[in-house]
Amino acid sequence: MKPFPRAEISRHALQHNLARLREIAPHSQIMAVVKANGYGHGLLNVAQCVGNYSGGADGFGLARFEEALELRDGGVKGRLLLLEGFFRASDLPLIVAHDIETVVHHESQIEMLEKSSLSKPVKVWLKVDSGMHRLGFSLTQFADVYQRLMSCPSVAKPINLMTHFACADEPQNPLTQKQIQAFEDLIKGLDGERTLANSAATLFWPHSQADWIRPGIALYGVSPVVGDKGVNHQLIPAMELVSNLIAVREHKAGGTVGYGAYWQAKEDTLLGVVAIGYGDGYPRNAPEGTPVLINGRRVPIVGRVSMDMLTVDLGKDATDNVGDSVQLWGKDLAVEEVAEHIGTIAYELVTKLTPRVVVELLS
Numbered sequence: 144m145k146p147f148p149r150a151e152i153s154r155h156a157l158q159h160n161l162a163r164l165r166e167i168a169p170h171s172q173i174m175a176v177v178k179a180n181g182y183g184h185g186l187l188n189v190a191q192c193v194g195n196y197s198g199g200a201d202g203f204g205l206a207r208f209e210e211a212l213e214l215r216d217g218g219v220k221g222r223l224l225l226l227e228g229f230f231r232a233s234d235l236p237l238i239v240a241h242d243i244e245t246v247v248h249h250e251s252q253i254e255m256l257e258k259s260s261l262s263k264p265v266k267v268w269l270k271v272d273s274g275m276h277r278l279g280f281s282l283t284q285f286a287d288v289y290q291r292l293m294s295c296p297s298v299a300k301p302i303n304l305m306t307h308f309a310c311a312d313e314p315q316n317p318l319t320q321k322q323i324q325a326f327e328d329l330i331k332g333l334d335g336e337r338t339l340a341n342s343a344a345t346l347f348w349p350h351s352q353a354d355w356i357r358p359g360i361a362l363y364g365v366s367p368v369v370g371d372k373g374v375n376h377q378l379i380p381a382m383e384l385v386s387n388l389i390a391v392r393e394h395k396a397g398g399t400v401g402y403g404a405y406w407q408a409k410e411d412t413l414l415g416v417v418a419i420g421y422g423d424g425y426p427r428n429a430p431e432g433t434p435v436l437i438n439g440r441r442v443p444i445v446g447r448v449s450m451d452m453l454t455v456d457l458g459k460d461a462t463d464n465v466g467d468s469v470q471l472w473g474k475d476l477a478v479e480e481v482a483e484h485i486g487t488i489a490y491e492l493v494t495k496l497t498p499r500v501v502v503e504l505l506s
């Protein structure tokens with residue numbers, strides 16, 4: 144028997160999605176965003192799967208220095224970019240040694256670069272705050288900062304340029320166009336590569352694709368937009384989260400189930416107990432009625448999700464058996480839909496799986 148719960152990751156889906164992103168952004172290079180353990184799909188698995196063939200990803204986006212080192216240690220060759228930059232001057236020598244590139248978004252990073260003496264200059268992406276107001280230099284700071292980096296011997300030239308969108312997942316929101324315009328006006332005539340687009344911008348704001356797109360969630364076959372699904376963009380969900388039925392029980396009308404005893408059966412039924420819970424990263428706040436898939440049909444969660452288990456109402460005529468496989472999300476039950484039931488976004492569901500879930504890369 145295979146171990147459970149498991150996250151089955153489809154190599155075919157990841158490679159298909161990468162190819163689909165190339166179709167959608169034919170003039171851009173692809174920086175596949177694999178931070179947070181490849182959005183829960185396995186950092187090295189994903190990078191090796193989409194990065195080691197001609198036509199594969201041109202580079203990878205990461206949030207932590209340690210993630211970049213893990214990729215280099217695993218033999219990943221493409222360009223690597225630290226999307227939040229470096230946090231400690233003491234990391235700079237290894238960043239240079241492993242040919243890792245870094246975003247520069249803050250004064251403190253410029254100071255560290257100015258004080259450093261490195262064996263080679265480091266490749267940087269200067270981040271402009273064009274309206275997200277989280278990281279980056281404001282439009283008014285930009286010219287000074289650019290000049291400082293230009294005269295800093297530890298910085299490789301040309302300086303690459305980036306920005307990030309606040310609302311690209313809202314196809315009607317005018318802020319995105321304002322951000323694009325502000326960024327373009329600011330950097331006109333400068334050398335260096337440009338990148339603006341995350342998944343949502345890649346899909347919905349094609350004129351923001353520029354030299355590099357930075358898709359994360361779309362690579363995993365998931366739509367960044369609430370109410371939308373990856374399949375609507377010919378993307379294939381790469382993760383199937385599965386576990387097993389470990390008990391089937393007769394349950395009387397009026398009977399309650401689980402901690403708090405707060406769900407009550409309206410009629411006699413059969414309850415199934417599934418071996419997955421918040422200790423695996425399945426959210427405890429999943430409400431009654433959140434669907435799971437058993438033997439090709441959707442059945443609702445009833446009662447509270449506990450640490451290692453959850454309970455479902457199989458219905459009185461159910462023929463399901465202990466050992467049957469249960470899909471929590473995947474090709475036949477979109478993670479976007481499960482996220483809506485739970486009141487969160489698919490990003491959070493896939494990245495929050497705990498190490499107890501076995502991640503298995505399939506063909």
Ligand SMILES: *Cc1c(COP(=O)(O)O)cnc(C)c1O
Binds near residue numbers: 226357361
């Ligand atoms: C996480 C991240 C991305 C990828 O975002 P998606 O919405 O998953 O495509 C792109 N750029 C930056 C700077 C990020 O931090």
